[in-house]
Structures are given as C-alpha cells and as structure tokens.
Amino acid sequence: MARPTRTERKAELLGAILDYLMDKTLAELTFRSLAEGLGMSAYVLVYHFGNREQLINDIVVSIESRLDRMRNTDVRDIDRAAWREFLLESWQWTMAQRNRHLTRLEFEATAQDIVAAEPRGTSQEHFRMLHHKTRDWLVVQGIPEEYADTDARLFTSTFYGLQFDFVVMNEPEAATKAFELMLSVFFNNLETRLAAVQEA
Numbered sequence: 702m703a704r705p706t707r708t709e710r711k712a713e714l715l716g717a718i719l720d721y722l723m724d725k726t727l728a729e730l731t732f733r734s735l736a737e738g739l740g741m742s743a744y745v746l747v748y749h750f751g752n753r754e755q756l757i758n759d760i761v762v763s764i765e766s767r768l769d770r771m772r773n774t775d776v777r778d779i780d781r782a783a784w785r786e787f788l789l790e791s792w793q794w795t796m797a798q799r800n801r802h803l804t805r806l807e808f809e810a811t812a813q814d815i816v817a818a819e820p821r822g823t824s825q826e827h828f829r830m831l832h833h834k835t836r837d838w839l840v841v842q843g844i845p846e847e848y849a850d851t852d853a854r855l856f857t858s859t860f861y862g863l864q865f866d867f868v869v870m871n872e873p874e875a876a877t878k879a880f881e882l883m884l885s886v887f888f889n890n891l892e893t894r895l896a897a898v899q900e901a
Contacts, residue, residue: 711759719764722760723799727806727810732747761821765807768827771830777837788860795864844891856887860883863876
C-alpha cells in the first residue's frame with residue numbers, strides 16, 4: 702500500500718484532532734496536550750502544522766469547509782423550493798451532535814478572532830456571504846435592494862442565533878421548530894414585500 706502524502710496525512714490528522722476536540726476547547730489546546738491525547742509525538746504535529754496559530758487556523762478552516770457548497774452556488778439561479786431545501790440541508794448538518802461541537806468550536810474561534818491582533822476574518826466573511834447570497838436571491842425574486850438587504854440581515858442573524866441556541870441548549874427538536882418557523886416567516890415576508898411592490 703502506498704504511503705499517504707503529506708496532504709493526505711494532514712487531512713487524516715485534522716479528522717482525528719476534531720474528534721479529540723469534541724469535549725475540549727481551542728483555548729486549552731497545545732501541541733503537547735494534543736499529542737498526548739492522540740498518542741503520538743508532538744514533532745509529528747509540528748511537522749504538519751508548524752505552530753499553534755497555524756494549527757488553530759487549519760482546524761477552523763476544516764470546520765468552515767462545510768460552507769463550500771454555499772460559497773460555490775449561485776443562489777440567484779435557484780427557485781423558492783430549491784432555496785428552502787438548500788437552507789434546510791445546511792440546518793440539518795448543524796443538528797448532528799458531532800457538528801454541534803464543531804459549531805461550538807467555530808463560535809469559540811469567532812469570539813477569539815474579534816480581539817486577535819491579526820484576526821482571520823473568516824467569521825465576518827461567512828456571515829457576509831450568507832447575508833449577501835440571501836440578499837441577492839431576494840432581489841432576483843423582485844424585492845427592492847434596500848428591503849432585501851435588511852430582510853437578509855435579519856434572516857442571517859436569526860440563522861446564526863438558532864445555531865447558537867442549539868449549541869448552548871442542546872435541544873435539537875425545539876431549535877428545529879424555531880428554524881422552521883423562521884423559514885415560514887421569511888417566505889411570508891417575501892410574499893408581503895412582493896404584494897407591496899405590485900401595489901406601488
């Protein structure tokens with residue numbers, strides 16, 4: 702069997718690291734504690750990740766890769782049913798217990814990033830991405846941009862807020878009911894906005 706390349710080995714290590722972090726925080730993470738937890742030499746981790754800052758960055762990037770599909774989708778080309786399904790799929794990912802902890806780590810990284818001397822900025826980038834994609838989709842539906850921008854920000858903030866609800870409370874059924882209600886409100890508001898545009 703061929704020996705894994707450095708890229709493949711790093712991906713394997715990241716998977717093991719994420720499993721290790723299910724009941725831990727990024728703040729307490731060190732090469733030594735991680736090496737002990739994974740039963741390997743700290744030198745292996747240093748070889749693949751360089752330093753602690755790069756290790757944390759790679760962990761966060763790995764968690765955030767779930768957004769790649771949304772990042773690569775032009776939502777302006779999808780209809781309402783597809784948009785709803787798109788959002789539901791993203792929500793269902795969050796509802797898995799393992800992903801609850803990944804989301805917890807992502808929120809922790811976000812809080813650290815706010816006061817970092819050299820912030821990664823990925824949290825703002827992802828919030829902005831969802832906000833802008835929602836706004837662009839609403840504009841294509843016929844909503845004037847000034848309303849679309851506000852409606853999209855409300856939607857994005859509620860989406861992230863409900864993820865935080867699940868992380869903190871660990872009540873997936875209650876959080877999902879609230880998410881489904883939020884979707885109903887979002888689409889009802891869309892109809893109300895469109896009716897007002899047609900009457901004007």
